[in-house]
Amino acid sequence: xxxxxxxxxxxxPLRRNTLALAFLIVMAVTVExxxxxxxxxxxxxxxxxxLLRQDCGSCHGLTMKGGLGPPLLPQFxxxxxxxxxxxxxxxxxxxxxxxxxxxxxxxxxARWLVxxxxxxxxxx
Amino acid sequence: MNKKWLSVAALLLLGAxxxxxxxxxxxxxxxxxxxxxxxxxxxxxxxxxRVRGLGDLSHASVVYSRDARYAFVFGRDGGLSKVDLLTGxxxxxxxxxxxxxxxxxxxxxxxxxxxxxxLDLIADIPAVYGDGKRSKVVGLxxxxxxxxxxxxxxxxxxxxxxxxxxxxxxxxxxxxVGEKPYDALITPDGRYYIAGLFDEDGMALLxxxxxxxxxxxxxxxxxxxxxxLPVYKMxxxxxxxxxxxxxxxxxxxxxxxxxxxTGTWKQTGSIPVYGQPVFVIAxxxxxxxxxxxxxxxxxxxxxxxxxxxxxxxxxxxGKGVLHMEFTPRGSEVWVSVRDKDKVVVYxxxxxxxxxxxxxxxxxxxxxxxxxxxxxx
Numbered sequence: 001x002x003x004x005x006x007x008x009x010x011x012x013p014l015r016r017n018t019l020a021l022a023f024l025i026v027m028a029v030t031v032e033x034x035x036x037x038x039x040x041x042x043x044x045x046x047x048x049x050x051l052l053r054q055d056c057g058s059c060h061g062l063t064m065k066g067g068l069g070p071p072l073l074p075q076f077x078x079x080x081x082x083x084x085x086x087x088x089x090x091x092x093x094x095x096x097x098x099x100x101x102x103x104x105x106x107x108x109x110a111r112w113l114v115x116x117x118x119x120x121x122x123x124x
Numbered sequence: 125m126n127k128k129w130l131s132v133a134a135l136l137l138l139g140a141x142x143x144x145x146x147x148x149x150x151x152x153x154x155x156x157x158x159x160x161x162x163x164x165x166x167x168x169x170x171x172x173x174r175v176r177g178l179g180d181l182s183h184a185s186v187v188y189s190r191d192a193r194y195a196f197v198f199g200r201d202g203g204l205s206k207v208d209l210l211t212g213x214x215x216x217x218x219x220x221x222x223x224x225x226x227x228x229x230x231x232x233x234x235x236x237x238x239x240x241x242x243l244d245l246i247a248d249i250p251a252v253y254g255d256g257k258r259s260k261v262v263g264l265x266x267x268x269x270x271x272x273x274x275x276x277x278x279x280x281x282x283x284x285x286x287x288x289x290x291x292x293x294x295x296x297x298x299x300x301v302g303e304k305p306y307d308a309l310i311t312p313d314g315r316y317y318i319a320g321l322f323d324e325d326g327m328a329l330l331x332x333x334x335x336x337x338x339x340x341x342x343x344x345x346x347x348x349x350x351x352x353l354p355v356y357k358m359x360x361x362x363x364x365x366x367x368x369x370x371x372x373x374x375x376x377x378x379x380x381x382x383x384x385x386t387g388t389w390k391q392t393g394s395i396p397v398y399g400q401p402v403f404v405i406a407x408x409x410x411x412x413x414x415x416x417x418x419x420x421x422x423x424x425x426x427x428x429x430x431x432x433x434x435x436x437x438x439x440x441x442g443k444g445v446l447h448m449e450f451t452p453r454g455s456e457v458w459v460s461v462r463d464k465d466k467v468v469v470y471x472x473x474x475x476x477x478x479x480x481x482x483x484x485x486x487x488x489x490x491x492x493x494x495x496x497x498x499x500x
Binding site: 055063 | 358
């Protein structure tokens with residue numbers, strides 16, 4: 001079916017509106033995700049929790065009560081700055097056996113793990 | 125009808141339990157996430173019982189009574205559990221705040237010694253150093269001559285506690301042994317105590333036949349000039365491999381197994397391997413050395429042929445291989461595969477899988493033959 005020029009003219013602003021709306025939605029989502037620390041997908045969360053318990057746990061204790069590494073329970077972390085904790089996870093800590101986990105974790109994933117630990121949801 | 129069969133099966137099992145049996149083919153598999161252990165037997169390769177309620181079993185270790193009937197399971201929460209292999213029951217469990225057993229603690233750091241019959245506390249040695257700080261304790265071994273030897277991780281010290289007279293325990297301290305001693309082992313003859321150093325390339329050696337000679341540095345700077353890789357899991361030295369007159373051990377922060385001659389303790393070689401070694405253990409006859417690896421390479425096990433110093437087999441049991449234990453004469457090895465929730469039994473001659481047993485996030489495997497070995 002052939003379209004008349006008048007219809008063509010009408011569609012243009014409509015399209016622009018749609019684009020603008022889509023842009024706004026993306027903005028809103030981005031802002032919201034940033035506020036929530038960009039939660040990893042459900043499946044990835046399970047992997048991260050398993051990593052936390054099993055691999056972080058091999059030094060910090062399976063229940064995060066500490067081992068060769070310091071405890072990671074909320075009462076020990078509450079006074080600490082999130083950015084510093086994220087930095088310790090991603091880049092390791094000089095002078096200690098803490099290794100850098102950045103080959104395996106993104107910054108938002110490290111930040112999500114800090115949140116989990118501060119809420120005391122790290123231990124099984 | 126199903127119920128009837130079950131009760132017949134139960135009766136048969138009871139019958140089997142009531143007939144006398146030895147403990148030489150029994151063992152314990154730690155299920156660390158669920159705070160339980162399984163009692164297993166290696167003749168038919170089956171699980172006999174599961175014992176629950178043992179608390180936090182991360183970094184749990186097990187020692188056996190000298191009659192190899194009871195397993196003492198230490199958890200890092202301070203729990204000490206006595207498990208009867210024959211009945212598959214928990215005999216006694218205490219939470220602690222020779223003829224005796226020693227427990228090393230991270231926090232508060234120190235060593236406590238308990239009577240193996242009653243689990244009564246016999247001695248308490250706080251690991252105090254510097255101006256009253258307490259150090260985490262690692263690498264506790266039960267050495268010949270009623271001595272416990274252990275390492276203070278935060279203090280860089282090795283202590284010998286002499287229990288010849290339990291009423292007055294004599295402690296001898298060696299200071300400045302090296303940076304961050306993370307674990308230690310005793311050679312199978314009970315003569316040398318060797319601590320691995322996390323922050324230095326080298327190890328600290330103490331000759332227990334001649335402690336007056338003090339702690340000596342061995343394998344100094346074994347990887348000089350090379351950049352270390354980040355370490356995602358501390359290596360373990362407990363199962364350090366002595367095969368003939370050579371010792372095989374993990375290179376910290378390297379994809380390497382190092383070889384040294386025993387006696388002179390000079391490095392004689394190194395073997396490139398798949399990842400950073402965690403356990404490097406010799407088959408009891410010393411012909412093979414099996415190696416598992418740290419995260420993210422912990423799905424693999426490699427087998428080194430000792431005479432040719434080459435890798436003869438690479439196995440992929442699955443993600444989370446945490447421990448390996450040989451049957452006493454080495455024909456089989458039991459491997460725990462955490463993320464697959466199973467224990468895999470391999471034939472060490474053919475590398476064929478002989479059995480897979482379900483287990484809940486298994487970690488350490490400890491067979492009762494350890495009862496008669498020094499340093500295990």
